[in-house]
Amino acid sequence: MPQRSYTDVSDQQVVVFAQEGREDAYRELIKRYERPVFSLIFRMVRDKETAEDLAQETFIKVLNNIDRYRPEFKFSSWLFKIANNITIDHLRRRQVDTISIEGSPDAVTAERARATAVTVTSGGESPLEELESRELGASIEKAIAKLRPEYRACIILRHVEDYSYDEIAEIVKLPLGTVKTYIHRARQELRQYLGDLR
Amino acid sequence: MIEHDFDEEFVPIAAELQRLPYMSPSRDFADRVISRIDRLQAAKGVAPVLASRHLELHQGGQQAVVPRRPMTVMKATGKAVVGVGLIVAAAFMFFEVDILTAILSAATTQYAFAVAAIGAQVGAVVLGPATIGYLQAGAVEAALLYMTLVVGLVGGYSAIRTAAHIAKRKAA
Numbered sequence: 064m065p066q067r068s069y070t071d072v073s074d075q076q077v078v079v080f081a082q083e084g085r086e087d088a089y090r091e092l093i094k095r096y097e098r099p100v101f102s103l104i105f106r107m108v109r110d111k112e113t114a115e116d117l118a119q120e121t122f123i124k125v126l127n128n129i130d131r132y133r134p135e136f137k138f139s140s141w142l143f144k145i146a147n148n149i150t151i152d153h154l155r156r157r158q159v160d161t162i163s164i165e166g167s168p169d170a171v172t173a174e175r176a177r178a179t180a181v182t183v184t185s186g187g188e189s190p191l192e193e194l195e196s197r198e199l200g201a202s203i204e205k206a207i208a209k210l211r212p213e214y215r216a217c218i219i220l221r222h223v224e225d226y227s228y229d230e231i232a233e234i235v236k237l238p239l240g241t242v243k244t245y246i247h248r249a250r251q252e253l254r255q256y257l258g259d260l261r
Numbered sequence: 262m263i264e265h266d267f268d269e270e271f272v273p274i275a276a277e278l279q280r281l282p283y284m285s286p287s288r289d290f291a292d293r294v295i296s297r298i299d300r301l302q303a304a305k306g307v308a309p310v311l312a313s314r315h316l317e318l319h320q321g322g323q324q325a326v327v328p329r330r331p332m333t334v335m336k337a338t339g340k341a342v343v344g345v346g347l348i349v350a351a352a353f354m355f356f357e358v359d360i361l362t363a364i365l366s367a368a369t370t371q372y373a374f375a376v377a378a379i380g381a382q383v384g385a386v387v388l389g390p391a392t393i394g395y396l397q398a399g400a401v402e403a404a405l406l407y408m409t410l411v412v413g414l415v416g417g418y419s420a421i422r423t424a425a426h427i428a429k430r431k432a433a
Contacts, residue, residue: 119290
């Protein structure tokens with residue numbers, strides 16, 4: 064089957080090609096969403112290997128059930144929903160409610176803790192701006208890591224992924240009011256943590 | 262861009278949240294995912310482990326059996342002769358077979374030999390080489406079938422021996 068370009072093709076159309084069994088369509092969906100999904104999961108579990116395993120599990124589950132996708136919903140919402148479920152299940156199994164800002168709770172050595180600690184990169188700025196941005200970015204990453212997993216998912220989906228409250232409620236399978244409350248509390252806690260750091 | 266629904270104090274934090282960079286998984290992430298997509302692997306002819314178990318049930322277990330070469334006529338004949346010979350020797354040694362019984366046994370042996378040889382060939386044609394291979398692969402079913410054949414042979418021999426005894430008594 065010849066490779067085709069999916070540059071201007073919508074997610075829904077790529078899904079249709081994937082449903083026809085085209086490998087390049089599967090790869091396109093992975094290419095589009097591997098970084099957002101991996102980032103969301105990583106920010107929730109704070110361990111690269113675990114995040115990669117969970118992201119892989121997410122894609123395998125979604126792509127093996129691609130025929131069940133309902134086009135009236137955004138593909139990304141469906142994907143994030145599965146990612147969130149898998150991650151929350153993992154956190155519940157591991158009972159990791161509060162994550163260390165210095166590294167993964169799974170880290171057993173100092174080296175491992177350093178490897179799993181949050182690092183933030185940015186680009187296109189002067190060295191001073193980059194340093195300030197990196198410091199603030201790192202502070203925000205640390206502050207996010209202190210939030211409860213449910214708050215973390217909601218605040219990331221709202222402010223990093225730009226989802227509406229309704230979409231977030233659908234993704235995290237919680238009532239709209241609960242989502243609004245979680246996001247409000249998450250904002251308060253972030254402000255408090257970042258205020259303490261400054 | 263989402264609409265503002267938070268106070269001014271949170272604005273710089275919201276701006277920073279939006280600037281948080283994406284992180285990348287390892288380079289072979291897509292390949293690892295693709296290798297676990299059932300539909301794609303089935304299309305490539307590489308059945309995943311779970312699928313192969315499913316397939317195996319559908320195909321009567323033949324997928325799990327290593328194909329064996331079909332038994333030749335000479336081999337089948339040789340095996341039949343050795344088998345019947347062992348049974349006759351056991352009959353002489355352990356059951357004190359008399360001469361008449363021995364003569365009848367010899368006749369039976371020749372008959373059984375012919376039946377065994379023909380039966381093996383007919384079985385190979387009817388059941389097919391794959392099924393014969395499956396039976397020869399040491400499955401429980403094969404063992405049961407062989408045991409049934411042995412019991413039948415011994416039973417047949419006993420019946421002929423009894424008939425010989427009756428005939429001898431009548432002659433006496």
